[in-house]
Amino acid sequence: MSKKLIKLVIATVAALVAVLGFAATSAYAAEHYVKGPTVTVSGNSLVVSWKAAGLGNTVETADFALTGTVTATAQCFTKSGNPVNGVPKTDTTTVNTTGTFPVRNGQVTGSFTVSPLTTLTCTGKQEVRILSVAYDLTLTGDSLPPVHLSN
Numbered sequence: 001m002s003k004k005l006i007k008l009v010i011a012t013v014a015a016l017v018a019v020l021g022f023a024a025t026s027a028y029a030a031e032h033y034v035k036g037p038t039v040t041v042s043g044n045s046l047v048v049s050w051k052a053a054g055l056g057n058t059v060e061t062a063d064f065a066l067t068g069t070v071t072a073t074a075q076c077f078t079k080s081g082n083p084v085n086g087v088p089k090t091d092t093t094t095v096n097t098t099g100t101f102p103v104r105n106g107q108v109t110g111s112f113t114v115s116p117l118t119t120l121t122c123t124g125k126q127e128v129r130i131l132s133v134a135y136d137l138t139l140t141g142d143s144l145p146p147v148h149l150s151n
Contacts, residue, residue: 031143041133045115053107062108065098068137072117076126089120
């Protein structure tokens with residue numbers, strides 16, 4: 001190979017590496033979730049949590065919204081853990097909540113709590129237990145792609 005051809009190949013490879021490096025850096029810097037969103041059920045509540053990054057250092061707050069439905073089935077149980085006679089109760093909650101969260105160093109950590117999952121009340125010393133939870137939710141946030149959460 002001639003020296004001229006070798007220089008051309010080296011210049012082309014160097015330019016390609018520079019372009020790919022810039023594209024990778026730009027993609028990494030874009031708004032994205034670094035943790036979650038995750039959905040957990042605790043007692044009579046459902047919690048959606050997340051951490052997002054790439055929001056920039058000039059942004060002070062970020063707005064998020066959680067919309068959809070949560071359906072919970074619950075039943076009364078005795079103190080000894082036995083289900084009380086009767087049909088379990090199913091409640092469906094429509095979720096439409098928004099919040100503004102502080103941004104620090106281009107990152108935001110947030111959560112929404114849906115509560116109560118059931119309105120069932122028990123008599124005497126009986127306790128309410130959640131038997132199952134189904135959800136169909138969408139989390140949206142400033143400049144972030146919407147995330148569909150379901151089970």
